[in-house]
Amino acid sequence: MSDEFILECSGLTKEFAGFVAVQDVDLQVRRGTIHALIGPNGAGKTTCFNLLTKFLIPTRGQIRYDGNDITALNPADVARLGLVRSFQISAVFPHLTALENVRIALQRQRGESMDFWRSKSVLNSLNHRAHELLDDVGVGAFAGTVAVEMPYGRKRALEIATTLALDPQIMLLDEPMAGIGHEEIDKIAALIKRISAKHTVLMVEHNLNVVADLSDTITVLTRGRVLTEGNYATVSQDARVKEAYLGSAHA
């Protein structure tokens, strides 16, 4: 069982001062697939996501990753095990160049990097790999550009390159398409598709259409609970899903 699923949670619950944001969520992410977590605003997607990556501590429930209980670990340790997340707001290091952004992630291979007496030129051995990663996501031309000056869609690609630099077992992408234009969406979607050949992907998305072609499994969340789960054909035909979405889409 643990071989088939890379990430599982059971009875996951988060309460904020009496408000239950996530309630009894059971989720199983199959190895090597793209799994989407969708739902209308306020469904608890991002909370759920923060719980799985340990940025929030669950009130109740258990999280298993690669067969091991990770409920008690801190976020940096979880990242070291190969469960790496992105953020809803594009999470780059704004005043570092694109190359330096990726290199910070590659630097993890060196261990703790506590060596304050050594010149940072020792990091130049990572530059080749950093350029490869940037080229791979199509932002090679921005290598010398400070991240804050890059177009928004390119920042998202940079963020994915940074995440890939850790060679994660599973990537958790928090609304990777949020705030980017239609053409960019196709590019990012193609990128995610390509990544999934080597890495399991769990993504949170607001928009059902975006994940339609991409996802193997879709879990629909409303009001902190799992409404239904299945492939796009099953989920999109579900009357309850339509209701949940129409309710918010036409509001």
Add this chain to the structure above:
Amino acid sequence: MTSTAGHPDAGLQRRTISDEIAVFIVMAIALVIVPLTGLYPYFVMQALCFALFACAFNLFLGYSGLLSFGHAMFLGTAGYICAHAAKVWGFPPELAILTGTAASAVLGLLAGLVAIRRQGIYFAMITLGLAQLMYFFYLQAKFTHGEDGIQGIPQGFLFGFLDLSKSTTLYYVVVAVFLLAFLLIWRIINSPFGEVLKSIRENEQRAISLGYKVDRYKLMAFVLSATLAGLAGALKVIVAQNASLTDVHWSMSGEVVLMVLLGGLGTVYGPVVGAFLVIAMQQYLAGAGQWVVVIQGVIFVVCVLTFRRGIVGEIAHLFKRSL
């Protein structure tokens, strides 16, 4: 798609480094020729000690984003220990300075362990609290002689042959220590460790998500900062030949914030400029008595209102350089 992969250096912020080196050479030459200019060497030595203190403070605030409001405890602790070691234990100056500096390093580790998990104002208040604790300890402790301080500290012979009671010798030793410490700080900022520190300052959550245990890096930066502040404090008592409560008083912790903000937070040379300005003000406005504090306050307000990046920060911004 592999257009840039062939140039391993492309994409690094290289433009800045040559500027920093040029300014360093100018600074070193200026310091070396000071005794020939007729400028009072004692003033420059004092300013250099404060400049080192400010650089050490900036290493932590400028690169971790946390405001320590208790850095005087590191300046003062190293000062007292160095003074006691030189005067009572009869240590040679190099050992006395090392002992004082080491004491601040240990204190930095202990204070850091208590404070480092806190954010923002809580961090500032905990460091202030610890510094006040140390202040009252030094006020009461026998070896510090309370209000009198430790007077008449022997300067001795550095490495057994450099007579520090000769003002020219002392001056060049202080310049050498300052320049070496400055280079060390520059190296720390430009090390693999410094890169992680910058990433934490830029986006802490993202650094965590990449697997960095950020508290460890902040603690290391804090200890390094405390140690270098200690070196400044120990050097200062050898120069001034006395150690007093002024150096551990909370207003000293405030003064270093002023120096760094005035010169330019997070810049390499800002703290040096800020320290020289503040010390010069105190020196040349000494006749104005209590008004010095008022003038300092006005300058601080003007600085915050009109040039927030500090003097060096504004210049660097204007010419799009990093200094």
